[in-house]
Amino acid sequence: MQIPHKPPFNRGYTPLSPRSGATADMLMDFGVIKLLPGDTYRSNSPTDERVWLLSQGSAKISWEGGEKEISRPNLFDYSPWCLSVPGKNEVTITAGKEGAEFYYTATDNPRPIKAKLYTPEECKSEFRGEGTMRETSTRVVRTVFDDTNRPESNLVIGEVIGVPGKWSSYPPHHHPQPEIYHYRFLPSQGFGLTAIGDTPYIIKDKDTILIREGEVHPQVTAPGYAMWYLWVIRHIDGAHYGPATKTPIFIEEHKWVQGPEDKIWQPKK
DSSP states (O other): EEEESSSOOOOOEEEOSSSSSGGGGGOOOEEEEEEEEOOOEEESSSSSEEEEEEEEEEEEEETTTEEEEEESSSSSEEEOOOOEEOTOEEEEEEEEEEEEEEEEEEEOOOOOOOOOOOOOOTOOOOOEEETTTGTTTOOOEEEOOOOTTTTTSSSEEEEEEEOTTTTESSSSOSSSSSSEEEEEEEEEEEEEEEEEEEEEEEEETTTTTETTOOOOEEEEOOOTTTEEEEEEEEEEEEEEESSGGGGEEGGGGGGGGGOOGGGGGOOOO
């Protein structure tokens, strides 16, 4: 399912995938918070685990247990700051002189978890895909947290930057857990392509894609354009996403591309 968003985001909170109506089966609220310089935003919830990832700008962020001034010039060249808190933990964000933009995710989680602010150093870039598939699926991956460093969470969150003209989320794979992708492009008029199951989509700046149980989701970036996307996965009861449940599941007929490169056809010069 594609959720296009062409205009600039409005001031305040813009819900993109609420935990109700047609998107209730995603099991999480997802949206963007746009703050002008000096704006203050507050959040509290009795039961929800909540996550704020700074996409750009500067802000002072406070929570029960800490406070920090954070900044991020842009989301392509700089790794993120990301705050994760449990229910009953009040969060206050005051935008700095540049204003600030955050991506917000919330889901129910009755387990006790500690509030944690992830730094850019903890979310450092990892270049994946080198030496495989004749470099056609090289990309930057920044995993903020997953089962390895936050097993008590009901979420997995990270970023990927698709290199111009190359594939990501490849080989094609699927998993039973719901997942959200949200995209930005550099330059902003760029585009990419994805196939969710058997349905193709043209992806543009600020679009959101909802991936449901079992849907395969490979994607490719148009030449000349970098494609950043935020990915958020919601664990499901009895099946956390990750090695313990052998997810993701790669499509068997395409797994061979990860093998010796000399099996991949090349044109003769």
